[in-house]
Amino acid sequence: MKSLFKLKFRQFRNSLARGERKKFILFILLGVFFTLVLGFFFNKIFGYLYQLQEFPGYFKLFLAEKLLMMIFMTLFSMLLLSSLLASLDIFFISRDLHLLFATPLPVRSIFVWKMLEVSLFSSAMVAFFSLPVLFYFSHYFAPSGTQVLRILLAFFLFLASGVLPGIVLGLVIPAFFSVRRLQPVLSVFSIILISSIVVFLRLLRPERFLNPSEIDNVLKYMGSLDLKVFYYFPFAWLARAMSLTAGRESAPYWRIIAVFALLAGALLVLVLGLQKKLYLQLFDKMNKGGKGYFKSRWRQWRLNNDYVPLLRKELKTFLRTPAQWSQLLIVGALVAVFVINMRMIPMPAPSVKNFVSYLNLIMAVFIVAGLNSRFTFPSIPGEGPALAHVFSAPFPKVKFYRFKLLFHLVPQLLIGLALFAVGDLTLHFDAFTRGMAVVFLTPAIVFLTLLSLVLGMQTNESNPLSPEHVIVSKQGISYMFWSMIYLVAGLGLLARPVGIYYWHRYTHGAVPYMEITVWFLGFELVNLALIVFYYRRGRKLWLAREL
Amino acid sequence: MLEVHELQKSFGKRQALKGISFSLAAGEIYGLLGPNGAGKTTTLKILAGLLAADGGSIAIDGRRYHREHHELKKLIAYVPDQPFLYSKLSGEEHLNFYADLYKIPYQKRREKIDFFFKYFEFEEYRRELVENYSAGTRQKLLISQALAVEPRLLLLDEPLVSIDPLVGKKFKVYLKEVARQGTAILFATHILTLAQEICRRIGIIVDGRIIIQGNLEELMTLAGKSSLEEFYFKTVLSHEKPVQA
Numbered sequence: 001m002k003s004l005f006k007l008k009f010r011q012f013r014n015s016l017a018r019g020e021r022k023k024f025i026l027f028i029l030l031g032v033f034f035t036l037v038l039g040f041f042f043n044k045i046f047g048y049l050y051q052l053q054e055f056p057g058y059f060k061l062f063l064a065e066k067l068l069m070m071i072f073m074t075l076f077s078m079l080l081l082s083s084l085l086a087s088l089d090i091f092f093i094s095r096d097l098h099l100l101f102a103t104p105l106p107v108r109s110i111f112v113w114k115m116l117e118v119s120l121f122s123s124a125m126v127a128f129f130s131l132p133v134l135f136y137f138s139h140y141f142a143p144s145g146t147q148v149l150r151i152l153l154a155f156f157l158f159l160a161s162g163v164l165p166g167i168v169l170g171l172v173i174p175a176f177f178s179v180r181r182l183q184p185v186l187s188v189f190s191i192i193l194i195s196s197i198v199v200f201l202r203l204l205r206p207e208r209f210l211n212p213s214e215i216d217n218v219l220k221y222m223g224s225l226d227l228k229v230f231y232y233f234p235f236a237w238l239a240r241a242m243s244l245t246a247g248r249e250s251a252p253y254w255r256i257i258a259v260f261a262l263l264a265g266a267l268l269v270l271v272l273g274l275q276k277k278l279y280l281q282l283f284d285k286m287n288k289g290g291k292g293y294f295k296s297r298w299r300q301w302r303l304n305n306d307y308v309p310l311l312r313k314e315l316k317t318f319l320r321t322p323a324q325w326s327q328l329l330i331v332g333a334l335v336a337v338f339v340i341n342m343r344m345i346p347m348p349a350p351s352v353k354n355f356v357s358y359l360n361l362i363m364a365v366f367i368v369a370g371l372n373s374r375f376t377f378p379s380i381p382g383e384g385p386a387l388a389h390v391f392s393a394p395f396p397k398v399k400f401y402r403f404k405l406l407f408h409l410v411p412q413l414l415i416g417l418a419l420f421a422v423g424d425l426t427l428h429f430d431a432f433t434r435g436m437a438v439v440f441l442t443p444a445i446v447f448l449t450l451l452s453l454v455l456g457m458q459t460n461e462s463n464p465l466s467p468e469h470v471i472v473s474k475q476g477i478s479y480m481f482w483s484m485i486y487l488v489a490g491l492g493l494l495a496r497p498v499g500i501y502y503w504h505r506y507t508h509g510a511v512p513y514m515e516i517t518v519w520f521l522g523f524e525l526v527n528l529a530l531i532v533f534y535y536r537r538g539r540k541l542w543l544a545r546e547l
Numbered sequence: 548m549l550e551v552h553e554l555q556k557s558f559g560k561r562q563a564l565k566g567i568s569f570s571l572a573a574g575e576i577y578g579l580l581g582p583n584g585a586g587k588t589t590t591l592k593i594l595a596g597l598l599a600a601d602g603g604s605i606a607i608d609g610r611r612y613h614r615e616h617h618e619l620k621k622l623i624a625y626v627p628d629q630p631f632l633y634s635k636l637s638g639e640e641h642l643n644f645y646a647d648l649y650k651i652p653y654q655k656r657r658e659k660i661d662f663f664f665k666y667f668e669f670e671e672y673r674r675e676l677v678e679n680y681s682a683g684t685r686q687k688l689l690i691s692q693a694l695a696v697e698p699r700l701l702l703l704d705e706p707l708v709s710i711d712p713l714v715g716k717k718f719k720v721y722l723k724e725v726a727r728q729g730t731a732i733l734f735a736t737h738i739l740t741l742a743q744e745i746c747r748r749i750g751i752i753v754d755g756r757i758i759i760q761g762n763l764e765e766l767m768t769l770a771g772k773s774s775l776e777e778f779y780f781k782t783v784l785s786h787e788k789p790v791q792a
Contacts, residue, residue: 309647313633320635320676385631389692392595392627393648394620547597 031128039132043139050140058247064141065243071133072158072235075126077193079162080169083122084189087170090118092283111275118167123159130155141246150253154241157260161234164267171274174282191326196333234260306395310403323466327374331367338363339422354502357423357433362491364419365444368412369483372452376408377479378470380457388547401542405535409449416445432501439520440494443527448483450531454538455479457545493523548573548608548731549594549700555602556589563589565755566603571731573699576722578746578763579735580779586755587735588628591702594733595625607700621649624698628705628735630685634678638669638688641677642695649696656695663691666721667714682709690718694725701725703734707741719745743775751782758786 045067049060091097091114100110134155138148169189177185230236237256244253318324390400420437423429429437455475470476497519504511549571556564564586571577579587592598594605596616605612607619632641639660646656664670667687672680680688686709693701707715722745726732736742742749743763750760759766759782767778 309644312647313636313644316640317633317635385627385629386633388595388597388625388627388631389633389645390648391597392620392623392625393645394617394650395648396617544599546599547592 035128035132038129039136042132042136046136046140061141061243061246064137064246065239068133068137068239068242069230069236072130072238073230073233074197075130076158076162076233076235077197079123079126079159080166081190081193082125083118083163083166084169084173085186086118086122087167088174088186090114090121091170091279092174097283107280108272108275111279115167115271118170119159119163122163122166126162127159137242137246142242147245147248150245151242154238154245154253154257154260157257157264158234158238160264161237161260161267164264164271167271168267168274171271171278171282175278185322188322188326188329191329194330194333234263306399307403310390310400311407314407324375331371334367335419335422338419339426353427353429354433356427357429357437358491358498360420360423361437361440362487364416364441365448365487365490367419368416368445369448369487371412371415372408372448372483373471373476373479376412376449377452377456377476378466379404379408380453381459381470381473382466385547391547397543397545398539401539405450405453405538408453409446412449413442413445416441436494436498436520439524440490443524443531444486444490447486447527447530447534450534450538451483451486452479454534454541455482457538457541490523490527493519493526548575549733550606550609551590551594551603552605553603554590554593554600554605556586556593556598556600563755564593564600564603567752567755567757568603569750569757569760571700571733573729573731574726575748576726576732576734576746578742578749579733579752580737580739580742580749581735581752582783585752587752588704590752591625591704591733591735594700595623595627595702596620597625622699623702624693624696624700625702626689626693626704626706628708630682630689630709632677632680632685632688635676637674637676638664638680638684639673641688642692645692646695651696659695659697660691663695666717667691683711683714686710687714694721697730699730701730701732701734703732703736705736706734707736707738739775739779749775751779751786753783753786758782 046064049064049067052060055063091111094114097110097114101107134151138151142148142151173185237260241253241256241260244256391397417437420441424434424437455478456470459470459473459475471480497516500519501511501516503509551570552568554564554567555562567586567590569577579590581587589598593600594612600613607622610619612619633644636644642660642663643656646660651659664673667690669684669687672684677685677688686706690703690706693703707718710718719741722732746763748761749763749766750757752758763775767773767775770778770781
């Protein structure tokens with residue numbers, strides 16, 4: 001271990017001597033700058049909480065604890081992800097490993113050394129960001145030396161509880177996935193983490209912190225901020241331990257430290273066990289390259305229809321491209337937040353509900369427009385020259401065009417209508433709003449899908465490109481521009497009949513249904529013309545397409 | 548089997564094919580030779596339906612290709628010059644996908660697929676995703692895909708690129724066998740030894756025109772050359788008048 005430490009120290013010293021000193025100093029200066037900015041911010045927040053006169057001390061601490069929990073929740077995710085990535089890099093790819101394994105050093109020593117490296121690299125950034133939080137919390141709520149030491153102990157155990165699960169995952173994931181599939185697996189993992197943070201933060205409803213003066217019942221308010229689900233996570237334990245330290249409650253503090261230590265100890269034992277059982281085999285696999293474990297299910301799924309081979313191909317390609325389907329997780333998280341928001345919107349008057357229903361439509365179409373830019377637009381450029389297989393086969397070209405349209409249109413139509421239905425289930429809109437939703441959503445989604453498909457096929461790229469590349473093409477930007485123009489124009493056109501209806505309802509006058517119907521019909525006719533035009537244009541372009 | 552008459556194609560101002568004519572009988576192997584950019588791939592792509600001709604005509608079994616291309620495509624299979632495949636399908640799934648497009652009955656294709664995985668020695672990659680294939684394995688898959696649908700006209704564009712010599716030899720043996728069974732084979736290549744080994748007839752295409760075509764042995768005897776390589780260089784370097792043997 002001593003020689004390994006010396007090795008690292010010399011590498012660091014030599015890197016400074018080789019002229020990387022400037023880079024190092026710049027890095028330190030940037031870090032100090034960010035710490036100062038964060039320090040200024042947290043000084044204001046904790047200072048404000050500390051000086052509030054109208055609240056008792058325990059309530060101030062309670063609010064500070066909830067705030068800390070949100071901060072540490074984000075930092076915990078960072079810790080987990082960076083530790084996972086650092087594990088894969090340092091345990092398996094690191095260039096010095098082959099050299100180290102060739103020495104008479106025991107594998108366990110090399111592993112423990114590498115584990116320390118992982119811990120240092122993955123927790124450095126989190127520790128850096130946490131410094132101002134810890135400093136200003138201690139400054140206002142826990143200023144004595146003993147309190148600071150207790151906070152630091154809890155923080156250290158928090159770091160261990162974040163780093164060790166990352167290491168466990170880093171050792172387990174390569175056992176289940178081939179080397180080539182690691183990158184998509186990691187992107188899925190990071191997306192799941194991001195989605196969880198989005199949902200968790202929304203569950204905490206941070207907007208309630210802005211208005212504590214309106215609280216009529218402190219206990220009720222405190223209860224509403226308390227979410228039992230967080231009690232199982234280390235970020236909540238750290239926030240609680242800090243709050244208990246500030247309140248000078250020793251026994252409960254040590255109970256939390258015991259839980260922390262137990263978790264960290266158990267994870268450490270697990271990591272060392274995995275090292276003994278798996279590490280060398282996995283190291284071998286990662287460096288030689290492993291085969292996937294994919295099994296074909298083609299035989300089980302045979303239907304007699306022209307579109308079935310294409311449907312099978314599209315579904316398999318979609319499900320085997322985590323970068324594609326994992327985007328749906330983010331959409332799912334946003335929808336969850338959307339639903340939570342819907343349930344929590346205060347309804348002082350029924351008219352607000354009508355306004356919300358209108359906003360709900362905008363939101364639904366906006367999401368579908370986004371889905372089209374991510375999935376429909378790149379679908380044809382993403383095929384690339386592999387289209388030659390379809391073009392050279394006795395399969396009508398026009399059927400491929402229709403298939404691509406339907407493949408994206410049907411799920412998006414369902415998603416759009418489901419988004420509206422969620423709002424309806426929560427707020428119980430009236431029959432007019434439901435009718436309006438069908439009148440607006442159906443043609444809007446058909447048109448947007450068609451627009452994205454037709455503009456997408458005009459990108460004329462000769463190589464299969466990733467969706468991220470395709471959407472920033474001239475046609476991609478054109479799609480985003482025209483879809484937004486369409487949305488604004490469509491909603492503007494519908495604002496008139498909607499306004500007429502609700503105004504007459506509000507004033508208890510007779511609703512001019514004939515006028516409203518004429519507006520709606522006009523809207524549908526304009527959309528029909530656009531849809532027919534774009535469908536025919538797309539078909540013409542498609543049939544003339546050469547490879 | 549195949550009659551191509553005065554085929555023309557332009558890309559913008561550049562005329563890629565300036566009136567190509569040739570014919571191919573059932574069971575015949577015809578090699579289309581020529582330098583880069585001469586028009587070999589364009590000719591094959593038009594026959595495969597990837598490009599539309601600007602002029603000229605194609606007939607297969609006496610039926611006009613532009614009128615009945617959907618029906619006639621059932622008789623044709625194409626191996627492109629670049630091994631682009633659907634990377635998220637396994638090799639077996641890719642073959643099934645292509646066979647589905649040709650509506651080949653399941654049992655019939657099953658036997659063929661099993662045979663080609665063994666014959667071209669890539670059985671262990673059968674269930675591996677195509678994205679993990681080497682260039683050579685991709686090429687084997689493309690060739691198997693085209694052969695598995697049992698075409699009557701096989702279009703091959705540089706089929707042996709990236710293929711190891713052992714499998715390449717097996718491929719040549721198999722090509723001769725399918726030709727013996729009546730499949731017409733048109734292939735474009737730069738590998739002159741390959742053309743000399745398996746083609747009965749060749750056509751040399753330069754700058755969008757076939758400058759010479761005919762029976763390989765007769766052509767070489769006429770020109771007094773013992774190898775196709777010598778004959779090719781002499782012809783390409785001094786092409787002024789089209790020659791018909």
